[in-house]
Amino acid sequence: xxxxxxxxxxxxxxxxxxxxxxxxxxxxxxxxxxxxxxxxxxxxxxxxxxxxxxxxxxxxxxxxxxxxxxxxxxxxxxxxxxxxxxxxxxxxxxxxx
Numbered sequence: 001x002x003x004x005x006x007x008x009x010x011x012x013x014x015x016x017x018x019x020x021x022x023x024x025x026x027x028x029x030x031x032x033x034x035x036x037x038x039x040x041x042x043x044x045x046x047x048x049x050x051x052x053x054x055x056x057x058x059x060x061x062x063x064x065x066x067x068x069x070x071x072x073x074x075x076x077x078x079x080x081x082x083x084x085x086x087x088x089x090x091x092x093x094x095x096x097x
Contacts (some may be wrong), residue, residue: 002035009058023052 027048030038039048047063 009055012059021050
């Protein structure tokens with residue numbers, strides 16, 4: 001088991017709370033404290049953008065591709081504060097179980 005668990009690309013909350021630029025950065029540079037290793041030395045920028053567009057196809061409510069520059073939530077390296085973090089509750093959100 002990976003701890004923390006990988007993100008759920010099918011959940012619309014995943015796309016609502018981060019920009020494509022943030023996702024690009026994490027794929028390229030990795031995310032300390034998680035199992036996400038950096039792929040910048042293995043993939044070109046174009047390949048990373050292709051992966052992001054593919055990941056978007058998992059969510060029916062992913063929003064328009066032009067939202068690359070909009071910031072909806074936390075930065076790419078900021079940890080979550082727990083279940084329901086952006087709603088202030090204890091119920092799961094953003095694809096959390």
